[in-house]
Amino acid sequence: MAPNEHRGRYRTARFDARNGIPDAAGWLLGHPATTPVPGAGATPERRPMRERSTDPLVEIDEYRNVTDLLIQRAAAAADHIAFDVAGEHADEPWRPVTTMEFLREVRSLAKGLMAHGVAVGDAVAIMAPTRYEWAVSDLAAWFAGAVVVPVYETSSVDQVTAIARDAAPRLGIAGSSAHAEALSRGFAAAGAGALGVWTMDEGERSLTALRERAGEVDDEELESRRTAADLDTPATYVYTSGTTGEPKGAILTHRNFVGQVLNIAAAYREVVREDGNTVIFLPLAHVLARGLQLICLASGMRIAHLADTSRVVGVLEDRRPTFLVVVPRVLEKIRAAAGAKAQAKRLGGLWRAAERTAISWGRAEETGVTPGPLLRARRALFDRLFYRRLRALMGGRLAYILSGGATLDAEVALLFRGMGAPVVEGYGLTETTAPLTGNLPGDIRAGTVGIPLPGSTVRIAEDGEILARGVGVFAGYRDPSHDAEAFVDGFFRTGDLGRLDEHGHLVLAGRVKDVIVTSGGKTVVPHAWEQAVESDPLVAHAIMVGEGRPYLSALLVLDPEPLAAWATAHGVALPPARPGGIGALRDSALQDRLQRVVDAANLRVSRAEQVRRFTIVVADLDDTRLVTPTMKIKRRALLAEGTDVLADLYR
Template sequence: MIESSTPPLAALDGYRNVTDLLVARAAAAPDHVAFEVHDPDAGSWRPITTREFSNEVRALAKGFMARGIRAGDPIAIMAPTRYEWAVADLASWFAGAVVVPIYETSSASQVNAIVADAGVRLAIGGTAEHAALLQKALAQTTGDTLGAWTMDIATPSALIDLVSAGVDVTDEALEARRTSASQDDPATIVYTSGTTGAPKGVVLTHRNFLGQVLNIAAAYREIVNEDGNTVIFLPLAHVLARGLQLICLASGMRIAHLSDPSTVVATLDTLRPTFLVVVPRVLQKIQAAAAAKAADKGLSGVWAQARSTAIAWGRRAERMDAGRRVSKKLGLNLRHRLFDALFFGRLRTVMGGRVGYILSGGAALDAELSLFFRGIGVPVIEGYGLTETTAPLTGNLPGNISSGSVGTPLPGLTVRISDEGEVLARGVGVFAGYRNAAHDEDAFVDGFFRTGDLGRLDEQGRLILEGRLKDVIVTSNGKTIVPTRWESAVEASPLVSHAVMVGEGKPYLSALLVLDPEETRAWATAEGIIIAQSAPSDIRAVTDPTLRAHLQKTIDAANALVARSEQVRRFSVVFADLEDRALVTPTMKLKRSVVLDRAAVTVEDLYL
């Protein structure tokens, strides 16, 4: 199969732009709790109804208008994930503006480049420091700018000052501005994180957002509804988190925000979400933490059996979903009941006790990890998408999950596989082009967007990803290698944050294993050894023999999964600064070209 499509489930008639989603929800359920906002002074979570949220959005939108924002003006938002981000986002659209999100971890040069390229007129920072960066960037432009403001109340130029400035703007003037944008007008300009090159400004329209929100909400009604709640801790500067927020808002699903991902697990017991969106690394760490606790109690062997049982249970559940006959093995049932009491129930409690589904995206999810969580009673729905597709392009569905695939095209979308194996996309969520038209030259073919990813479609039209087109390695022997499967297998180790296969033009394959500092520190403590965790800019090898021997087992297991020509002969273990945004994107993807440049000496040592 070379093409797979799913017809739309929702019509866009009756919606002029994204703001209609909030208007419709506020009219239908004004007193329904839309958000939970943390009150640090009280140490509790305060409910915010849809009416209250709508009122805050309208008040800030009037402030934007009073300050001088015109229809179509770009407003930048640079802040951690928090409730005020949602208010500013919707308020910008109510004022007829175009939102330009900037990751809170962006460097001054990145902020300057985005502000200048997008033509930002007004900017909002989460803190005074963010606002200062934005103000400096605005000062370097030649446009008529309106200053930078902050979400923190106890600072000068706070958003509350904008709200006060807008009290004289009439409801009629706001309504005229709110409805000024049509479906085909730009809603946001999102700058890609640049894993394979310079960031590009992706222009997404109101139609893109409406199409995705309404169709995905219809497809996942079992999960996203007004009886559920979620915690958003992914960066709201990323289109996935913003899309999720709009879907929840339009569907009545309660939202809580967390700016620090490290506090998520501790908060789940309080918020008790029914649904979570995570990256695979979060799931790996949950599983690794359970294994470590079992080891502390001398139960490593028992845990290994429990893990195998969960995977077998998950595999059986998927076969049943597919309508295939399965044997009802008494032994598996008994083992699952035993391990549910020992381990699985406790893991569900760690996640709050109410999580019905987890959505995983942003990177490849190991099939066995997916089966494991299915086996403990928390199915993982893996999806796939890009900024250019307004987040999800494909996704598994409740009752039709296939581990190892990223599912079928979502409603209103089409996936095609080119003769070269590249994944191509067309449909309601796919953007029309970049802000810089020069970037469009190689971006489309026959009306389809070129994702740059390699993949194939199975008999049911499900997409199986097989790597990045630009990451393909050609050895000196002429062998073409796609490193994704091997790298994903190695990254399943808790100690390995990133695996990078190398070997372009070389006689054999090697690899760099970038360590996870936190996990490595815990492992070293348990082993009674000390590993220096410096992170030099040129990335040099860690030579501890005990660590290398431990990771050799991971290398051997990954090699067993691939053909002989795809196996890695030598590897180096390295530390790197995973907070360095020149090296790692805000969505925690490694910039391969930067790694290879900084680790040039280490890589050359692998071929001596």
């Protein structure tokens, strides 16, 4: 089999763009008027695109389930290095693992799970940091015919209990003894986990101990279990992170995963390739990281895992990835850190000029304009001073960075493109099995999250909500009562607002539930204003408020690291951090600094969308009650915690 070639049958992509009818969405999202002018000879204005589809590139019906991805890859490239496994200590060398070695480990653990009593359809919970053993456990559970239930390693016992009550796992796999304790307590409270909890770390009840029972199960029995599930069998129950409400258990099938893995790999052959490699440091409990891992495994892209993000710079320099998946905040932090370092060396002015140059270069590349001699000269200068050093910090070989999980500011995307590390922004949800849309190499448009990926359709509803249909869209929630509001006309209601631009690229515009109606009846979508404020390195999260109020206000949640650096530089003594909850931070210099940020954001929106007052707050951004594992704020939880702070804004 040729490199990057799957056994599925490829088809040529066909893009289907359909115009819709004018409605309230244009008013809500700022679309131009689309109603034709009546009268003889009147020329109708161009209507906004309302739906776009992309045909699948790969037929998947010949696949039995997700495990076929590994079986076929091992048959095609048994000796290819699939993983680099970190040692227990930072100074230990990485251990290469071939595809066949990985398959043997998966089969051995699957037999151990079966010998211990895991039956077809049983739920197996995995609670661990991002590490190689997560991948082994995930595939082993599928080989044993089980359904995988990922649990974020930061989850509290109460959160584990809630998941266990709904999913009823029979067995748990934990990363460490601390994770095992959380699983055990949650299982006990929920009356689940009859087969106990086993750890990835060595010990009496470790995965090694489970593997010792592999001899009790023969290969024929294992193969029968591996092939028990078909494409429409549930593969996993994934619990949403709950930014706007209580988590829900989404049922993702083997068809969802196989369809996404093969079609996305086909669409991104330039990125996902056998001679490439990546470092995964997003939580594997998140469907984006898990989907990425399967795509790389099926396509031969070498994978290294990293749980300790404090080591990320050293690991990137060592592993030298060709491709990375990050959340937008990571890119914003890199930009802020570069600026702070330049400022410390009294090169702040030069760095700001370098930023402007990179953005101009990125915009020229995007629009196909040939840069003039002055821009070329400036970029060459700043490449020597800044850009190549930043690329070196990321390993020096990055061809692309994929950003997902939240909206990335267009200026940041252009900046990294201009510095030689183009960002491919995509969009998806747990319920769409990760990416639903994505920019493609050669067609990257900053400020958009791309076109529907192969096998997917995006439709914009009359109220501006993004609707989705396709191979990745889930089978429904564990609680069927949640399904009634989740679907309309065969489309999944994402809960996000957006529009399709003139090129058919999706532009996000916020959450449906975040729309604010003031006491004066003005309807405001806060996304644009919040994103503008969050582009400042000091601001981790901006939350506009004003529902039923006479004017708009905001809470600005500061990022602890840039805040500490700013305080040191300006001789400001910060109050001690308080664990949990939020608190107002009152400092006149800081207030003036952020007032300028707010004023600039106000200039980017209409008068009705401008914020009149704001309060600076500090919060424990490690508190899972307030922040999701992918660094998104839980708006309702924050507002509930900050009742007193909010009240001050309207006194």
